Amino acid sequence: MWLGAHLDTLPTPALTIDRTTARRNAERMREHCRTLGVRLRPHVKTHKTLEGGLLATGGTRRGIAVSTLAEARFFADGGFDDILLAYPLPTARLEECAGLAQRLEAFHVLLDRPEALASLRQRPLAHGKRWLVWLKLDCGNGRAGVRPMDPAALELARAIANDAPEEVTLVGVYAHCGNTYGCSGADAIQAIARTTTNAVLGFVAALRQAGVPCPHASIGSTPSCSHPIPEMSQLTELHPGNYIFYDLQQTQLGSCQPQDVAIRVLTRVIGHYAHRGQLLVDCGWTALSLHGAGAGRGPQGCAAIDGHPELRLVGLTQEHGLLEHADGRMDFGKFPVGSVLALIPYHACATAAMHPVYYVHEEGQVVALWHPVRGW
Amino acid sequence: MWLGAHLDTLPTPALTIDRTTARRNAERMREHCRTLGVRLRPHVKTHKTLEGGLLATGGTRRGIAVSTLAEARFFADGGFDDILLAYPLPTARLEECAGLAQRLEAFHVLLDRPEALASLRQRPLAHGKRWLVWLKLDCGNGRAGVRPMDPAALELARAIANDAPEEVTLVGVYAHCGNTYGCSGADAIQAIARTTTNAVLGFVAALRQAGVPCPHASIGSTPSCSHPIPEMSQLTELHPGNYIFYDLQQTQLGSCQPQDVAIRVLTRVIGHYAHRGQLLVDCGWTALSLHGAGAGRGPQGCAAIDGHPELRLVGLTQEHGLLEHADGRMDFGKFPVGSVLALIPYHACATAAMHPVYYVHEEGQVVALWHPVRGW
Ligand SMILES: Cc1ncc(COP(=O)(O)O)c(C=O)c1O
Numbered sequence: 184m185w186l187g188a189h190l191d192t193l194p195t196p197a198l199t200i201d202r203t204t205a206r207r208n209a210e211r212m213r214e215h216c217r218t219l220g221v222r223l224r225p226h227v228k229t230h231k232t233l234e235g236g237l238l239a240t241g242g243t244r245r246g247i248a249v250s251t252l253a254e255a256r257f258f259a260d261g262g263f264d265d266i267l268l269a270y271p272l273p274t275a276r277l278e279e280c281a282g283l284a285q286r287l288e289a290f291h292v293l294l295d296r297p298e299a300l301a302s303l304r305q306r307p308l309a310h311g312k313r314w315l316v317w318l319k320l321d322c323g324n325g326r327a328g329v330r331p332m333d334p335a336a337l338e339l340a341r342a343i344a345n346d347a348p349e350e351v352t353l354v355g356v357y358a359h360c361g362n363t364y365g366c367s368g369a370d371a372i373q374a375i376a377r378t379t380t381n382a383v384l385g386f387v388a389a390l391r392q393a394g395v396p397c398p399h400a401s402i403g404s405t406p407s408c409s410h411p412i413p414e415m416s417q418l419t420e421l422h423p424g425n426y427i428f429y430d431l432q433q434t435q436l437g438s439c440q441p442q443d444v445a446i447r448v449l450t451r452v453i454g455h456y457a458h459r460g461q462l463l464v465d466c467g468w469t470a471l472s473l474h475g476a477g478a479g480r481g482p483q484g485c486a487a488i489d490g491h492p493e494l495r496l497v498g499l500t501q502e503h504g505l506l507e508h509a510d511g512r513m514d515f516g517k518f519p520v521g522s523v524l525a526l527i528p529y530h531a532c533a534t535a536a537m538h539p540v541y542y543v544h545e546e547g548q549v550v551a552l553w554h555p556v557r558g559w
Numbered sequence: 560m561w562l563g564a565h566l567d568t569l570p571t572p573a574l575t576i577d578r579t580t581a582r583r584n585a586e587r588m589r590e591h592c593r594t595l596g597v598r599l600r601p602h603v604k605t606h607k608t609l610e611g612g613l614l615a616t617g618g619t620r621r622g623i624a625v626s627t628l629a630e631a632r633f634f635a636d637g638g639f640d641d642i643l644l645a646y647p648l649p650t651a652r653l654e655e656c657a658g659l660a661q662r663l664e665a666f667h668v669l670l671d672r673p674e675a676l677a678s679l680r681q682r683p684l685a686h687g688k689r690w691l692v693w694l695k696l697d698c699g700n701g702r703a704g705v706r707p708m709d710p711a712a713l714e715l716a717r718a719i720a721n722d723a724p725e726e727v728t729l730v731g732v733y734a735h736c737g738n739t740y741g742c743s744g745a746d747a748i749q750a751i752a753r754t755t756t757n758a759v760l761g762f763v764a765a766l767r768q769a770g771v772p773c774p775h776a777s778i779g780s781t782p783s784c785s786h787p788i789p790e791m792s793q794l795t796e797l798h799p800g801n802y803i804f805y806d807l808q809q810t811q812l813g814s815c816q817p818q819d820v821a822i823r824v825l826t827r828v829i830g831h832y833a834h835r836g837q838l839l840v841d842c843g844w845t846a847l848s849l850h851g852a853g854a855g856r857g858p859q860g861c862a863a864i865d866g867h868p869e870l871r872l873v874g875l876t877q878e879h880g881l882l883e884h885a886d887g888r889m890d891f892g893k894f895p896v897g898s899v900l901a902l903i904p905y906h907a908c909a910t911a912a913m914h915p916v917y918y919v920h921e922e923g924q925v926v927a928l929w930h931p932v933r934g935w
Pocket residue numbers: 226248269270359361403404405406422423424425426877
């Protein structure tokens with residue numbers, strides 16, 4: 184019912200996506216990958232929408248990474264294929280994985296433990312299908328994954344490749360360099376991208392020497408892929424996800440320019456509190472999340488106010504936000520009750536997760552409603 | 560499909576509610592109110608479910624507070640009535656308010672600005688209905704509301720009551736003492752409850768003296784209502800909400816005992832990382848929120864691990880959590896991959912907001928699935 188509406192008329196809070204910007208972000212990343220000669224396997228966890236997946240795959244619907252089985256099912260139902268569940272194999276839900284593996288041309292799983300491989304072996308696929316397996320490497324991110332210099336890594340890769348070639352195939356190695364988020368500056372980000380790339384490529388070379396072919400090597404994160412390094416051309420895939428929307432955090436990290444951020448949360452002024460110099464707005468943490476409030480910054484870190492660098496978000500409860508003027512002199516006349524402000528969220532993935540619908544616009548006019556999948 | 564299942568078999572992450580505990584919390588608060596001789600108007604924003612509303616109203620479905628129009632519609636559709644939108648009147652969505660006012664026996668709105676009253680006057684209700692209006696008071700919480708000592712407060716109350724008695728009725732005054740969350744200790748909480756109660760009662764008395772009848776006076780917050788003070792008996796209503804689940808924050812505030820917390824997030828161990836002494840679990844911020852991470856505590860503040868005071872949540876990304884042993888000596892044998900842990904969330908409202916379904920159990924067996932409303 185909101186198709187064609189102007190953004191200013193939407194019920195607030197409202198998550199909006201500038202489609203032109205998102206498309207440009209998607210195309211820029213595809214261009215980076217074309218230039219490098221690698222494939223882009225966009226991670227869809229930021230938006231979790233078919234439409235976002237279409238933009239990110241350039242319309243092919245082929246080759247995505249997902250973070251949950253709910254996403255896997257949703258995208259499979261939406262005609263997507265070549266889906267990698269980029270998450271430690273959920274052995275408690277192996278039947279769901281098997282279902283996806285049987286019905287898709289390519290449903291890839293990822294693991295980092297011999298026991299997970301054993302689970303796959305206990306549940307072989309039918310009709311000549313093989314489990315398509317990626318080995319998760321931890322190249323310094325310190326979350327899931329086996330460290331490439333750990334002898335267990337090579338052993339596990341070999342077991343995936345050789346133990347039951349009729350049932351299980353080693354497709355590739357996958358390393359997520361989430362540690363780029365702790366960096367300040369493009370140089371530091373590129374240094375991590377380089378370390379990760381070299382570690383992954385070194386591991387693949389060692390595998391090759393050991394007679395274990397490993398066709399694919401994928402790394403990614405939005406910071407590292409937004410300023411790709413030449414070494415990445417020796418990989419076969421990149422798997423960033425956030426770049427389609429970008430956000431305040433990515434701007435601060437230098438992954439993008441402010442004009443590349445496609446996501447906003449629209450909010451209305453709902454009160455003036457002159458004695459406190461504060462505006463009340465109808466956006467609380469249910470519409471924004473509390474991401475960005477860490478490191479002692481409080482709500483101020485959670486969003487910037489588009490076009491109003493002089494305003495600060497100083498309060499954030501379930502459905503309310505409080506804005507102040509940086510130097511305390513709020514000009515209430517500029518922000519009448521009912522007027523709409525646009526918040527630029529710190530973390531697009533977290534903010535998008537709070538919204539059952541995204542209002543997608545071009546030049547301020549709603550052109551589509553996107554409905555994300557949730558849950559697990 | 561999960562009815563009858565044991566909690567250990569649920570797909571994770573899973574939000575679970577212990578119905579016995581929630582019911583006991585609901586009954587204890589009803590008992591507090593009976594003892595005080597005031598009405599309980601439970602706020603439903605914590606759970607946003609019809610079933611939670613039924614428990615909280617003792618099955619009457621009458622007399623609730625909501626924080627969004629989406630909640631108002633959802634509960635109205637579910638047979639609830641006497642619903643107060645405890646939020647500054649959304650004048651941009653007055654038609655929706657009017658629709659609810661026409662269809663319900665009592666749909667109450669709240670305001671703190673003369674302009675909001677003017678909006679109501681420009682949109683009178685039909686069929687002899689009047690707008691049922693509460694004046695929002697700010698007794699030190701510093702969010703919405705007019706301060707009771709501000710002459711504008713009395714003026715606005717008088718205008719609501721007198722300007723158009725055929726169209727608008729002054730039902731009561733409403734003060735939310737959210738500032739109790741900044742307290743440490745029951746004494747400090749009760750001091751704020753006392754200040755708020757006295758400020759509200761003083762205002763109502765001043766109104767009476769000025770010839771303006773104001774039948775109702777409501778204050779609330781879970782910390783203040785969990786240890787009610789005798790003065791509250793002079794109010795007509797209390798409006799806490801969180802108490803039905805309670806959470807880690809409320810335990811820390813002293814609002815409840817650990818055994819009163821009805822909410823958990825179940826998560827499975829999905830990896831062992833011996834070189835870091837860490838367990839990886841399948842609960843990230845999409846299942847827990849980042850609430851509690853403030854004040855420099857990081858993810859550790861976001862949840863306690865039920866039955867395992869020795870464990871700390873030290874990492875939280877979109878779908879992953881990392882646990883460490885407090886003194887670094889993780890006993891991995893105690894937590895095999897696949898085993899289920901229960902996280903006690905810091906902020907139940909925030910955690911519940913992340914889940915499309917709640918698994919409600921009695922003694923570990925699922926007895927109901929609750930589906931919350933979202934959006935605005
Ligand atoms: C395993 C994995 N792959 C890919 C990505 C995408 O990276 P980004 O969000 O930096 O674009 C993530 C993000 O957390 C991830 O966890």
